[in-house]
Amino acid sequence: MDDEKSLIARAQKGDQEAFAALMEANQGRIYNLTLRMTGNPEDAAELSQEAFFNAWRGISKFQGDSSFATWLYRLASNACIDFLRKEKRRKNISMTVSLDDEEKERQAELPDTRCSPEQEVERKELRAAIEEGLQALSEEHRQVLVMREISGLSYAEIGAVLHLEEGTVKSRIARARLALRKFLVSSGNFSDSASSIT
Template sequence: MDISRPVTRTFTATPERGQEADADAILVQQVQAGDVAAFDSLILKYRQRLYSVIYNLTSNREDAADLTQEAFIKAFQSINRFKGRSTFFAWLYRIAVNATYSHLRRHKLRRFFSFDTIDEDLAPAEVLEALTSKSNIPRDRLLTELQEKLNEALQTLSLKHRTVVVLFEIESLSHQEIAEITGCSVGTVRSRLHYAKQQLQGKLQPYLS
């Protein structure tokens, strides 16, 4: 995927996303005019989402932090070349995904995982309920074990399949948005998602109905 490749499609999947894109465009113009502080607003807005994407692709929180910063620095350095042919959001995600791909390819032989802790307040109620029903084993232990299995299963997917699952199922992006970020067609996104979920179903079978 080449981040310098012109993007002809732009997505504003929802009205909220459209408003968000408009607000971003104003901030980008300010940064391009020399207002460095405007970039801080963009960082504040996107740092958590960007970190989450990278963290879920790498399953390593230190790498994710480093790559998120790298993505912002690259975006900052290249922002004068951003012509608004795509939304800033998609452009930034493309930079982040590219940086992550490069990192994972560079370090594919020495990978290790480090996970963030699960915030039980944010965990799906159904999952917590299912884990609570298990007698005599503490829930946090079950939760940790499930987290490990889930991350292991994700890491068995190829990078392109993992990217689609992360962006769709975890980050709740649309097929069209993912297509733009990954530089492939919507059909390809759908087919990758279908295949990836089949793989995950097999890996996580003991946890599924």
């Protein structure tokens, strides 16, 4: 397969096959971002498509200052924030919890140990609680936490996506973690004495 730079160059000249290859290489991580931001598979699929549509429309302006993936994250993240703000105005935010165990496993970063059925139930309950907690966060806090803990972006990459200073990213993530921790403690799913959730 062609390397990313040549695919981008071809896509910028209108090559739809090259753009489709770029889409295919990034669709999983973009969908994961939109799913964690919205908590709803249908909304996530629609917003992923919107992000790729916006990428196709704007690819001629892509300068390569950041990686293509970072640029896509910015488009997808902006689409999610716009969507969530509209939903908030309608007071109809979806609180659907994804049952995608594999992704939740990664999100919660639980150790892969042989465990009893009781421990497995506890792990599933914790993953569901974390998912619910993410949906309870503000859009800005959810956004940085998803990018850092689930997508694995560095502070610098998150800063590039959101046009924020690295220090601002770090403090926002710290506040987001604290808010999620408070949610988990108050819902009885996490003990005050336990260590970090991430």
